[in-house]
Amino acid sequence: MDHERFPDHEDPEVLCRRARRGDRDSFNRLVRLFQPKVFKLVLSILRHREDALDAVQETFMKVYSGLNSYQEGKGFEAWLLRIAKNVAIDHYRYEHAKRRWRREKESLSSVESSLASPANDPAQKEMRHLVEKALSRLADKQRLVFLLRYLQGYSFEEIAAIMGLATGTVKSLHFKALEKMKMFIKESLETGGQP
Numbered sequence: 001m002d003h004e005r006f007p008d009h010e011d012p013e014v015l016c017r018r019a020r021r022g023d024r025d026s027f028n029r030l031v032r033l034f035q036p037k038v039f040k041l042v043l044s045i046l047r048h049r050e051d052a053l054d055a056v057q058e059t060f061m062k063v064y065s066g067l068n069s070y071q072e073g074k075g076f077e078a079w080l081l082r083i084a085k086n087v088a089i090d091h092y093r094y095e096h097a098k099r100r101w102r103r104e105k106e107s108l109s110s111v112e113s114s115l116a117s118p119a120n121d122p123a124q125k126e127m128r129h130l131v132e133k134a135l136s137r138l139a140d141k142q143r144l145v146f147l148l149r150y151l152q153g154y155s156f157e158e159i160a161a162i163m164g165l166a167t168g169t170v171k172s173l174h175f176k177a178l179e180k181m182k183m184f185i186k187e188s189l190e191t192g193g194q195p
Contacts, residue, residue, distance in 0.1 A: 012076035020067045027067075031060050034077065038084045045088040045161065046095075055091045059084040092161055096154075134184040142177035145170055 010033060018026035038059055043052040062083050070079055135143055141163070148154045148162065156174070160167040 013072060016067060016070060016076055017072065019064075027064060030063075030076075034080055035060075037077075037081065041081055041084050042088040042091075045085070046092055051091055051095060052088075055084070055088045058091075059087045062087065089161060089164065096158075096162055130185050130188050131181070133188070134181045137184060138177050138180055141165075142173050142180070145173040146177040146181070149174060 010029065012030060012033065015026040015030045015033075019030060035056060039052060039056050042055040042059070043049065046052050046055060059080075063080055066083070070076065135146065138146065144163065145159055148159045149156075154162070156167050156170050159165075160170045163170065165173075
């Protein structure tokens with residue numbers, strides 16, 4: 001339990017109880033006590049100092065507004081770090097969605113300009129069509145893993161964080177997506193473009 005590791009004047013349970021009653025000094029002491037751990041955790045997820053600082057601030061705002069939902073004796077530190085982890089993951093998803101949107105917008109512009117070009121290779125067009133068809137036949141999660149991996153260039157760990165899944169699950173979805181894509185394209189090529 002938290003109170004076994006902290007002196008009485010720094011016991012998170014006691015500080016939390018006081019902060020619930022409006023003692024700002026007690027809440028400030030909680031912040032000073034846990035800010036380094038929260039920062040370390042969110043930085044390990046976000047990897048950018050400025051994003052991590054924003055996430056730390058948001059974490060403590062959520063903690064302050066949620067003090068009454070904390071169940072005393074259940075481990076304040078674990079509760080706090082769970083909030084920090086969720087804030088960091090939300091931040092990560094939001095920032096990556098913004099970046100992905102920018103990349104997709106840029107990619108769409110380059111695709112539009114290449115489609116307007118008279119030098120379109122028919123074989124490339126056919127392969128692109130087969131890949132699009134194969135993608136449309138994948139399960140939603142498999143398709144998302146494939147697109148994040150190959151179109152966006154994310155690592156399995158980054159995809160896992162974005163999707164809220166275990167890295168092993170992402171690797172499994174990736175493997176299944178590749179197998180289905182290969183099988184579909186192979187069958188299509190063997191039957192002259194008809195799957």
